[in-house]
Amino acid sequence: MNGRKSEARMQVKQEVILARAIEAFAEDGFRDADVQVIAEKAGVGYGTVYRYFRTKEELFWSATYMVLERLGAHVRESISQCRGAIEALRAAGLAYAGFFEANPECLAVFVESRAEFHGRIPASHREFHEKMVQLFVEILERGVAGGEIRPLDPRSTVTSLGCVLYGAVMFGCYVEDQCRLSELAEQALGMLLGGIRVGPSTGEAASRPL
Amino acid sequence: MNGRKSEARMQVKQEVILARAIEAFAEDGFRDADVQVIAEKAGVGYGTVYRYFRTKEELFWSATYMVLERLGAHVRESISQCRGAIEALRAAGLAYAGFFEANPECLAVFVESRAEFHGRIPASHREFHEKMVQLFVEILERGVAGGEIRPLDPRSTVTSLGCVLYGAVMFGCYVEDQCRLSELAEQALGMLLGGIRVGPSTGEAASRPL
Amino acid sequence: MNGRKSEARMQVKQEVILARAIEAFAEDGFRDADVQVIAEKAGVGYGTVYRYFRTKEELFWSATYMVLERLGAHVRESISQCRGAIEALRAAGLAYAGFFEANPECLAVFVESRAEFHGRIPASHREFHEKMVQLFVEILERGVAGGEIRPLDPRSTVTSLGCVLYGAVMFGCYVEDQCRLSELAEQALGMLLGGIRVGPSTGEAASRPL
Amino acid sequence: MNGRKSEARMQVKQEVILARAIEAFAEDGFRDADVQVIAEKAGVGYGTVYRYFRTKEELFWSATYMVLERLGAHVRESISQCRGAIEALRAAGLAYAGFFEANPECLAVFVESRAEFHGRIPASHREFHEKMVQLFVEILERGVAGGEIRPLDPRSTVTSLGCVLYGAVMFGCYVEDQCRLSELAEQALGMLLGGIRVGPSTGEAASRPL
DNA sequence: AATGAATGAGCATTCATTCAT
DNA sequence: TATGAATGAATGCTCATTCAT
Numbered sequence: 001m002n003g004r005k006s007e008a009r010m011q012v013k014q015e016v017i018l019a020r021a022i023e024a025f026a027e028d029g030f031r032d033a034d035v036q037v038i039a040e041k042a043g044v045g046y047g048t049v050y051r052y053f054r055t056k057e058e059l060f061w062s063a064t065y066m067v068l069e070r071l072g073a074h075v076r077e078s079i080s081q082c083r084g085a086i087e088a089l090r091a092a093g094l095a096y097a098g099f100f101e102a103n104p105e106c107l108a109v110f111v112e113s114r115a116e117f118h119g120r121i122p123a124s125h126r127e128f129h130e131k132m133v134q135l136f137v138e139i140l141e142r143g144v145a146g147g148e149i150r151p152l153d154p155r156s157t158v159t160s161l162g163c164v165l166y167g168a169v170m171f172g173c174y175v176e177d178q179c180r181l182s183e184l185a186e187q188a189l190g191m192l193l194g195g196i197r198v199g200p201s202t203g204e205a206a207s208r209p210l
Numbered sequence: 211m212n213g214r215k216s217e218a219r220m221q222v223k224q225e226v227i228l229a230r231a232i233e234a235f236a237e238d239g240f241r242d243a244d245v246q247v248i249a250e251k252a253g254v255g256y257g258t259v260y261r262y263f264r265t266k267e268e269l270f271w272s273a274t275y276m277v278l279e280r281l282g283a284h285v286r287e288s289i290s291q292c293r294g295a296i297e298a299l300r301a302a303g304l305a306y307a308g309f310f311e312a313n314p315e316c317l318a319v320f321v322e323s324r325a326e327f328h329g330r331i332p333a334s335h336r337e338f339h340e341k342m343v344q345l346f347v348e349i350l351e352r353g354v355a356g357g358e359i360r361p362l363d364p365r366s367t368v369t370s371l372g373c374v375l376y377g378a379v380m381f382g383c384y385v386e387d388q389c390r391l392s393e394l395a396e397q398a399l400g401m402l403l404g405g406i407r408v409g410p411s412t413g414e415a416a417s418r419p420l
Numbered sequence: 421m422n423g424r425k426s427e428a429r430m431q432v433k434q435e436v437i438l439a440r441a442i443e444a445f446a447e448d449g450f451r452d453a454d455v456q457v458i459a460e461k462a463g464v465g466y467g468t469v470y471r472y473f474r475t476k477e478e479l480f481w482s483a484t485y486m487v488l489e490r491l492g493a494h495v496r497e498s499i500s501q502c503r504g505a506i507e508a509l510r511a512a513g514l515a516y517a518g519f520f521e522a523n524p525e526c527l528a529v530f531v532e533s534r535a536e537f538h539g540r541i542p543a544s545h546r547e548f549h550e551k552m553v554q555l556f557v558e559i560l561e562r563g564v565a566g567g568e569i570r571p572l573d574p575r576s577t578v579t580s581l582g583c584v585l586y587g588a589v590m591f592g593c594y595v596e597d598q599c600r601l602s603e604l605a606e607q608a609l610g611m612l613l614g615g616i617r618v619g620p621s622t623g624e625a626a627s628r629p630l
Numbered sequence: 631m632n633g634r635k636s637e638a639r640m641q642v643k644q645e646v647i648l649a650r651a652i653e654a655f656a657e658d659g660f661r662d663a664d665v666q667v668i669a670e671k672a673g674v675g676y677g678t679v680y681r682y683f684r685t686k687e688e689l690f691w692s693a694t695y696m697v698l699e700r701l702g703a704h705v706r707e708s709i710s711q712c713r714g715a716i717e718a719l720r721a722a723g724l725a726y727a728g729f730f731e732a733n734p735e736c737l738a739v740f741v742e743s744r745a746e747f748h749g750r751i752p753a754s755h756r757e758f759h760e761k762m763v764q765l766f767v768e769i770l771e772r773g774v775a776g777g778e779i780r781p782l783d784p785r786s787t788v789t790s791l792g793c794v795l796y797g798a799v800m801f802g803c804y805v806e807d808q809c810r811l812s813e814l815a816e817q818a819l820g821m822l823l824g825g826i827r828v829g830p831s832t833g834e835a836a837s838r839p840l
Numbered sequence: 841a842a843t844g845a846a847t848g849a850g851c852a853t854t855c856a857t858t859c860a861t
Numbered sequence: 862t863a864t865g866a867a868t869g870a871a872t873g874c875t876c877a878t879t880c881a882t
Contacts (some may be wrong), residue, residue: 029326034856035857036855036865046865047859047865047866048863048864050858051864078313082218111324114321115326116239117383118239121384157338159394162377162384164373164374164377166375167375167377168377169375170377170380171372171373171377174336174339174372183860187369187370188402189376191367191402201286216882220845244871244873245872246873256874257848257874258847261846265874266874308843326882392876421713426866437875450661451660451661451748454850454852455852455853458854459869465867465868466853466868467854467855467868468867470854476851476853496674513863526747532745535742535744535745537740538659538738540711576817579801579817580817580821583797583798584790584812584818586801587794587801590744591789593747593757597871608789610792611822612794612818612821636841664876664877664879675844677845677878678844680877680878681843686876
């Protein structure tokens with residue numbers, strides 16, 4: 001029982017450290033963030049951070065992965081109630097952008113992680129990416145099967161969707177004083193969906209709110 | 211004449227330093243890049259770098275700006291021969307992605323700069339962004355006036371286009387083993403254009419090559 | 421107990437660093453002294469110095485303050501056994517000069533600190549100065565009350581005494597091959613005391629040994 | 631004739647550089663003063679400074695020597711009209727302190743030079759010192775011969791005088807908000823003179839204005 | 841002679857990581 | 862297991878000095 005208690009405590013501690021790490025990396029970037037400060041904010045000793053994460057880099061990738069997990073959960077939850085495929089795509093897209101809008105520090109870490117790839121995407125991140133792609137592919141296939149969506153190649157369509165959503169989130173810094181991230185994504189996604197939906201795609205359809 | 215010679219030489223030297231800086235920042239990122247190494251690669255003394263750029267940060271932003279200038283020139287050149295608006299948009303989009311495909315170190319610096327914004331986009335970068343937006347707005351307005359493009363709001367449309375192109379370039383790392391950057395952009399752009407072009411937007415139109 | 425041990429050790433370490441810093445600043449001056457060297461001499465790691473002193477400057481002022489503390493202790497001790505005021509003044513003056521004679525590295529740091537003031541005397545130094553003035557004022561007032569010293573304004577008299585002692589210590593470098601610092605101070609102080617003592621101040625009194 | 635013109639010009643240029651050097655060394659101290667800045671302020675090219683002074687150190691000692699020359703001229707001029715020895719001593723002392731009061735940048739350089747001695751007084755400075763001592767010795771001997779001053783050992787008396795004046799000038803930073811440098815020197819000098827003048831040295835004599 | 845661009849040695853400071861307690 | 866004192870490699874930046882023009 002002692003072991004369990006201890007395990008649970010450690011689990012909590014690790015999550016606290018990760019949460020503070022996200023904030024620190026968001027604030028200062030990977031290189032400028034200070035492990036000392038993260039430890040202080042997490043309320044643990046300096047060396048303790050190194051008992052949970054071998055290196056600062058491991059801490060960073062764990063923190064970015066936590067962001068991905070939260071993002072994934074948020075997106076999956078958003079589509080749980082959706083019936084139609086188009087509806088699900090819209091909901092997922094809005095959830096994707098909305099998550100970063102609601103958690104700016106996650107966005108900052110997300111951007112930071114993209115820069116830190118330097119050509120080497122960690123396996124965990126690649127797996128997350130694949131899962132997300134799979135999720136969208138399934139929605140699309142469901143939509144195609146149900147006659148809601150034109151029979152496009154699912155993977156390349158998802159890739160294009162990915163560009164739009166990833167782009168909206170990354171590009172948002174240029175328009176943040178004009179519109180919110182979710183509006184940006186809604187708009188761009190709307191235009192894309194207008195082009196792939198079955199039936200006469202009128203201008204109205206493309207530009208009206210999702 | 212002495213002055214001119216000297217000025218010309220200094221101009222050249224500065225550009226050499228910037229070129230090597232782009233490579234170094236691409237390779238190691240802003241924080242890990244070593245000014246000493248940049249100096250060596252540029253064939254100048256250490257202190258000389260600091261005669262041309264007050265700080266490493268100034269060097270970094272100058273380098274990223276040089277990337278933007280090259281990118282801008284490449285894009286502008288690509289549309290110089292285009293007649294139609296849709297044609298120009300396709301050409302510009304392909305040039306945008308093609309530039310980063312042909313210059314991976316510029317892409318790396320581009321990504322790095324996005325991460326280093328940390329909420330503060332340098333004025334020079336914002337101005338570049340505005341010019342690019344203006345360029346696309348003019349193309350769109352020309353297309354609308356010529357009846358080639360549906361009467362959408364130009365700015366928000368350009369913003370969506372921006373998301374797609376920016377997104378393709380940033381998102382490319384996830385698909386680089388499946389398709390090239392320009393293919394990715396072509397595909398995503400095609401889907402978007404399919405949705406904004408006048409006339410019945412058929413599935414065929416949206417997915418066929420640009 | 422663990423805490424105490426650690427605290428005590430750190431206290432010792434800090435004092436060792438300060439002691440070596442005094443030597444280094446004495447040898448090379450503030451600007452030329454190398455923190456690396458101080459660390460080595462103190463037998464601690466480089467970074468350790470910065471755990472105890474935020475900056476080289478803080479280390480310098482701490483070192484100069486340690487000199488003042490030693491000086492103050494030496495002077496106060498010297499007058500503890502004195503009965504008469506004149507006797508105390510003589511003893512204090514000799515202790516003042518004698519301290520620097522016995523600790524040349526303290527003298528060098530003392531001089532260095534005077535140069536580094538640049539118009540801004542650190543609060544701690546000003547406070548030390550005030551305490552010293554107060555000490556001498558009290559001696560003088562005791563001497564005046566006891567009829568041993570003429571009723572001069574204590575503060576301006578102490579200021580003049582300060583000039584003589586400070587001057588002797590600073591001026592000593594010009595005469596060091598002719599007489600020792602304490603002799604110099606004794607001589608100058610003797611002349612000054614000859615002028616303020618009650619009774620006919622004969623030449624003999626002014627120039628004879630204190 | 632060309633040569634002469636050139637020589638004269640160089641003479642002027644050198645003095646301009648020295649004058650600006652004094653200001654710079656006074657402002658920032660020897661180590662922190664920037665030769666580049668001195669050159670700019672002097673209105674000459676950077677390298678030109680090095681045509682007139684082999685090293686920064688040589689420039690510094692030349693600058694400090696210029697201070698001494700000005701000081702010496704000021705002091706010598708002050709006593710040119712004095713008849714009596716006591717009168718001359720007072721005048722010289724006041725001129726000494728008054729010079730630094732009127733030229734704070736010279737005082738700063740003077741202090742800086744004391745710190746930079748590090749045990750090695752430059753020959754030129756030692757010679758100046760000797761000349762000053764000689765000047766005062768002659769005044770004293772004249773005073774003794776004329777019966778105005780008691781037959782003290784001239785050299786040790788001058789040394790004590792030196793302590794008082796040097797001390798007043800160096801010590802002034804502690805009392806600058808209470809009295810001016812010249813007042814400080816006047817006061818301290820008055821006390822000392824009260825002690826060495828022939829005749830009954832009353833308290834009044836010692837403390838009344840010079 | 842005058843200039844100022846070029847140089848690189850030198851140094852303060854930071855911070856990830858280790859390890860004794 | 863938790864801690865935080867200790868470490869020293871790493872690096873941005875300065876500035877005295879040189880030398881080609």
